[in-house]
Amino acid sequence: xxxxxxxxxxxxxxxxxxxxxxGEEIGKLKDIIVGxxxxxxxxxxxxxxxxxxxxxxxxxxxxLFNRRVISxxxxxxxxxxxEIASSDILIFRDLLDKQIVDINGAKLVRxxxxxxxxxxxxxxxxAADIGLRGLLRRLGVEKRGEKFLALLKYKxxxxxxxxxxxxxxxxxxxRLTLRVSRQKVSSLHPADLAEIISEVSQKxxxxxxGSLDVDTxxxxxxxxxxxxxxxxxxxxxxxxxxxxxxxxxxxxxADVLGDLPEAKAQELINLxxxxxxxxxxxxxxxxxxxxxxxMTTEFLAFPPDMTVEEAIKELxxxxxxxxxxxxxYIVDQDEHVNGVVSLKNLILAMxxxxxxxxxxxxxxxxxxDAEQKDVAEFISKYNLLAAPVVDEKAVLRGxxxxxxxxxxxxxxxxxxxxxxx
Amino acid sequence: xxxxxxxxxFVEWIKKIKDRRIFLILAVIGPGVIAGNAGNDAGxxxxxxxxxAREGYGLxxxxxxxxxxxxxxxxxxxxxxxxxxxxxxxLVREQFGVKVTLGIMLLFIVANLTVTIAEFAGIAAxxxxxxxxxxxxxxxxxxxxWLVVVKGNFKQVxxxxxxxxxxxxxxVVSGVMSNPPWHEVARQIALPRIRMDRDYILLVITMVGxxxxxxxxxxxxxxxxxxxxxxxxYGYAKFDVYAGAFMTIFxxxxxxxxxxxxxxxxGVVVDSAEEAAQALQPLAGQFASHLFAVGLLNASVxxxxxxxxxxxxxxxEAFGWESGVNKSFREAPQFLGFYTAFIMIGAGVIMIPNxxxxxxxxxxxxxxxxxxxxxxxxxLRLVNDPTIMGNYVNSKRxxxxxxxxxxxxxxxxxxxxxxxxxxx
Numbered sequence: 001x002x003x004x005x006x007x008x009x010x011x012x013x014x015x016x017x018x019x020x021x022x023g024e025e026i027g028k029l030k031d032i033i034v035g036x037x038x039x040x041x042x043x044x045x046x047x048x049x050x051x052x053x054x055x056x057x058x059x060x061x062x063x064l065f066n067r068r069v070i071s072x073x074x075x076x077x078x079x080x081x082x083e084i085a086s087s088d089i090l091i092f093r094d095l096l097d098k099q100i101v102d103i104n105g106a107k108l109v110r111x112x113x114x115x116x117x118x119x120x121x122x123x124x125x126x127a128a129d130i131g132l133r134g135l136l137r138r139l140g141v142e143k144r145g146e147k148f149l150a151l152l153k154y155k156x157x158x159x160x161x162x163x164x165x166x167x168x169x170x171x172x173x174x175r176l177t178l179r180v181s182r183q184k185v186s187s188l189h190p191a192d193l194a195e196i197i198s199e200v201s202q203k204x205x206x207x208x209x210g211s212l213d214v215d216t217x218x219x220x221x222x223x224x225x226x227x228x229x230x231x232x233x234x235x236x237x238x239x240x241x242x243x244x245x246x247x248x249x250x251x252x253x254a255d256v257l258g259d260l261p262e263a264k265a266q267e268l269i270n271l272x273x274x275x276x277x278x279x280x281x282x283x284x285x286x287x288x289x290x291x292x293x294x295m296t297t298e299f300l301a302f303p304p305d306m307t308v309e310e311a312i313k314e315l316x317x318x319x320x321x322x323x324x325x326x327x328x329y330i331v332d333q334d335e336h337v338n339g340v341v342s343l344k345n346l347i348l349a350m351x352x353x354x355x356x357x358x359x360x361x362x363x364x365x366x367x368x369d370a371e372q373k374d375v376a377e378f379i380s381k382y383n384l385l386a387a388p389v390v391d392e393k394a395v396l397r398g399x400x401x402x403x404x405x406x407x408x409x410x411x412x413x414x415x416x417x418x419x420x421x
Numbered sequence: 422x423x424x425x426x427x428x429x430x431f432v433e434w435i436k437k438i439k440d441r442r443i444f445l446i447l448a449v450i451g452p453g454v455i456a457g458n459a460g461n462d463a464g465x466x467x468x469x470x471x472x473x474a475r476e477g478y479g480l481x482x483x484x485x486x487x488x489x490x491x492x493x494x495x496x497x498x499x500x501x502x503x504x505x506x507x508x509x510x511x512l513v514r515e516q517f518g519v520k521v522t523l524g525i526m527l528l529f530i531v532a533n534l535t536v537t538i539a540e541f542a543g544i545a546a547x548x549x550x551x552x553x554x555x556x557x558x559x560x561x562x563x564x565x566x567w568l569v570v571v572k573g574n575f576k577q578v579x580x581x582x583x584x585x586x587x588x589x590x591x592x593v594v595s596g597v598m599s600n601p602p603w604h605e606v607a608r609q610i611a612l613p614r615i616r617m618d619r620d621y622i623l624l625v626i627t628m629v630g631x632x633x634x635x636x637x638x639x640x641x642x643x644x645x646x647x648x649x650x651x652x653x654x655y656g657y658a659k660f661d662v663y664a665g666a667f668m669t670i671f672x673x674x675x676x677x678x679x680x681x682x683x684x685x686x687x688g689v690v691v692d693s694a695e696e697a698a699q700a701l702q703p704l705a706g707q708f709a710s711h712l713f714a715v716g717l718l719n720a721s722v723x724x725x726x727x728x729x730x731x732x733x734x735x736x737x738e739a740f741g742w743e744s745g746v747n748k749s750f751r752e753a754p755q756f757l758g759f760y761t762a763f764i765m766i767g768a769g770v771i772m773i774p775n776x777x778x779x780x781x782x783x784x785x786x787x788x789x790x791x792x793x794x795x796x797x798x799x800x801l802r803l804v805n806d807p808t809i810m811g812n813y814v815n816s817k818r819x820x821x822x823x824x825x826x827x828x829x830x831x832x833x834x835x836x837x838x839x840x841x842x843x844x845x
Contacts, residue, residue, distance in 0.1 A: 096518070097514050097515050097518055097519070098515055099741070107743070109741055110514070110741025112519070112741070130741065135519060135740070138518070138519040138520070139519060139520065200506070201505055201506025201507055202506055202651070202652060203506075204506075227649075227651075231651065
């Protein structure tokens with residue numbers, strides 16, 4: 001059982017001499033191999049280089065491992081040179097100086113140093129140092145740098161991220177992502193996640209996106225730029241792509257499919273479940289920047305002779321599948337919109353009241369071909385959360401929610417953030 | 422329903438046109454052209470003006486060879502950026518660690534700072550030719566350069582810089598207007614009379630050093646990444662790079678042509694770009710002189726953008742800070758902070774009366790000369806590494822060309838360093 005004191009930083013053991021049982025130097029510590037481990041990746045072997053030879057010493061053969069001495073429980077002549085396997089994950093080569101996702105900060109950072117510590121009897125990778133102190137330590141001037149900065153009244157902080165909050169970015173390393181941090185990645189807001197995904201390189205992006213579960217992937221996909229969306233969909237299997245598209249609200253799926261080449265979009269629609277596919281196709285028939293193109297077909301519609309009590313029961317059943325529950329649209333047998341009931345009024349009304357009696361009427365509607373600008377003005381003018389869209393026969397076809405036009409309502413300055421070509 | 426069909430057909434037709442090559446090319450063009458033209462900065466204009474005045478058409482052959490060298494080096498930078506999605510600073514940090522990165526970055530900062538100072542000197546000098554005092558022109562231009570990047574998004578900034586790049590064509594006008602004897606020009610390019618004396622050789626290596634500078638490589642790679650050029654668009658990016666290299670040398674050619682036709686036969690000796698512009702007046706009229714002054718101003722402004730940008734990108738990539746022209750101060754404080762600081766220092770030094778400009782130019786040439794070989798060798802290492810470039814590593818033929826080009830460049834750069842110290 002190796003003996004080591006407390007935590008140690010990788011930079012402190014790099015190229016340090018490794019001794020054998022008799023005190024003779026085997027070589028210099030060149031790298032450390034880690035493997036899967038919960039909660040943290042555990043050290044499996046140490047890589048020692050001596051001239052042209054490389055020795056891999058498994059962790060349980062290590063005797064001492066600290067800043068002063070690193071020694072192996074074997075004689076030098078008992079060790080044979082070996083090769084590093086291509087599937088091995090090496091700390092210095094593969095993790096140091098690379099980019100990782102700081103899940104707490106929801107951004108990409110660069111690893112300046114790595115901390116090893118004891119967890120449940122094993123030496124594990126416990127934290128990444130992303131701060132200035134890590135840089136200074138790598139250069140060997142941590143103490144002096146700290147004193148110098150103290151003169152300038154700057155307190156040099158430790159900036160460590162626990163490995164539970166780290167998501168690696170390199171494709172090869174996705175195995176090192178812990179179950180915990182994978183869950184945490186899913187808890188990142190889709191917009192933050194999308195921003196991180198759009199900042200990494202193409203290869204890394206595919207790997208990151210591939211490690212997400214279908215629901216998170218569906219949310220993040222919509223937040224990405226159309227070009228990036230198209231790239232990512234191209235790079236994944238058609239089955240997974242159609243699965244993700246099914247999970248998305250039909251208007252968002254229609255947006256994504258609309259930006260793909262026709263043949264590809266058709267392929268994916270054919271793979272989707274019939275009901276979802278129909279919804280999406282209906283939405284795709286309309287122009288992108290019209291009410292028809294912006295709307296979703298998932299809304300609440302009830303007959304006027306339903307009671308408030310029945311409506312609330314029904315609402316509870318349908319709520320998971322609709323875009324918004326704040327407006328309930330009252331429609332007749334021909335699907336014409338007669339009125340609308342807000343959630344507030346629904347809750348305030350007596351259970352036996354008929355919807356037809358508490359509804360607001362007449363309802364202001366938008367035609368399918370209304371332009372984006374007019375839709376935005378409409379929603380803004382009437383202070384709506386959602387606007388109903390009807391066709392020439394006054395049949396209710398869908399609703400446009402306020403978040404769909406929010407981008408359009410924003411002043412140009414904040415639109416500069418969209419990195420479109 | 423037929424009323425709905427027509428708009429749909431029109432939209433599909435527009436989509437088909439958008440997929441046509443020409444639009445795709447136009448969409449990707451930018452980084453290569455800008456990076457190339459940034460090589461014709463204040464120092465470059467000075468060099469070429471002097472070359473033309475001293476040697477006439479005798480050194481035009483160097484430009485022809487330089488086109489190839491520039492294209493080779495730029496193409497590798499662009500390829501690295503497009504394939505990896507990472508800037509040069511990123512790659513150096515990831516492959517070579519903190520110590521090497523720090524060394525390169527320190528040289529980079531010093532080199533770029535001195536060149537930035539030279540650009541603002543160029544702005545001041547060219548505006549003085551129009552009667553505007555440097556106390557007005559320098560702060561004004563510094564503010565403009567700062568504002569455009571901080572407030573604009575990538576597309577806007579790129580368009581602006583491309584627009585500025587087009588103004589370089591005034592030099593082509595100058596060159597053509599000088600009415601050179603074209604057959605003589607052709608003869609001197611095809612059969613150059615190469616002298617082995619020190620001045621001649623010094624001019625050759627100065628020309629090389631001013632055309633291929635590290636900041637161009639850094640900027641090109643970072644811009645390609647910030648723009649988001651995809652691997653599938655690489656063919657168009659290549660076109661952008663070659664177009665940029667060609668345009669750069671094309672402009673330089675006409676600068677040499679202009680001074681070579683007007684100043685050389687008259688035996689006029691000039692030591693700077695503004696002297697060249699002034700010297701043109703008695704011999705070729707005020708218009709020619711103005712054209713040259715405008716060209717110098719334009720070149721200095723373009724480079725005043727590119728230099729601080731290249732530095733800000735490089736530092737942010739190397740040390741893991743957010744970067745990007747689209748970002749705000751809050752999102753990328755170090756990137757925009759360094760950009761601002763560079764402009765302020767660059768402009769500030771020029772405002773100091775009796776600033777030792779010659780010494781600063783000398784320092785800039787020296788540090789760039791030291792940095793370039795390292796950058797080129799690192800570039801070759803990176804571009805041949807399959808774990809980074811995948812299938813896009815250099816082919817054998819490409820490697821031979823690259824190695825020959827880079828060896829010659831390094832040799833010339835070392836010669837430049839040696840001779841400039843020997844002359845002290």
